[in-house]
Amino acid sequence: MINLYITPSCASCRKAKAWFEEQGLEYKEINIFKEELTLDEFKAIIRMTEDGTSEIISERSKAFQELGLDIEDLSITELYGVVRDNPSILKRPIIMDEKRLQVGFNDEEIRSFLPRKVREYEVRRLLDLAN
Template sequence: MFRNKNSDKRFKQTVNWLIDHHLHFEVISKENLTSSLIKSILELSDQGFEGILVQSNEKNVTRFLKDVDFEDLSLEELILVILRCPDLLKSPIIFDTTKIQIGFNSDEIRKFIPTEKRIISRKKYYG
């Protein structure tokens, strides 16, 4: 799970949910972000960069973005821009080898619970 802010409410909700459901996770801080991790996230994102980048009107990135023309950048160049300014990424980004979720959504995050556990949980709940 990638996180770019220290006291983000969505991040705290996500961590609490993962702990409550006994799911193993690792927090990837912006200092530990790598080109390889960004590529892994992109491979899982249906919307590519648009799905993982914050809107350009957010204060913390507006100054950085004013000089960047994303249309003219190659994949590698855009990844380098993100590595230089990780605040460009939405947070949290929860992912494993096959699934991704951007932000916290209590319904969608259930996809990270293994199928067997979801079936057992449903049986307990519904009888």
């Protein structure tokens, strides 16, 4: 199952939702302002990142700046508490399934959530068009 962590006012979140609906892919929408991330969900997201917390925490956001924190000084549990209490410091959308994580909306990268057969078909179709 694809989890889509969003906020309603986020334009990139709306684009991601629309893309999944256009593709006919099932997803679970999780509004991070209404539903707290669990510690297990947070750890799963962190495990999937390539760059650690910098990939999911918006350190330039006003909300983060007001906290005056140094993420490097926090344990995962402490950081989780900060995110739980201040979900607006997360970059959005966070799109995740069992194998992939994408932060933000990117037209090309989001295609990785398509089933393999669909991606293979598209590659063959593009190759045929090129010939």
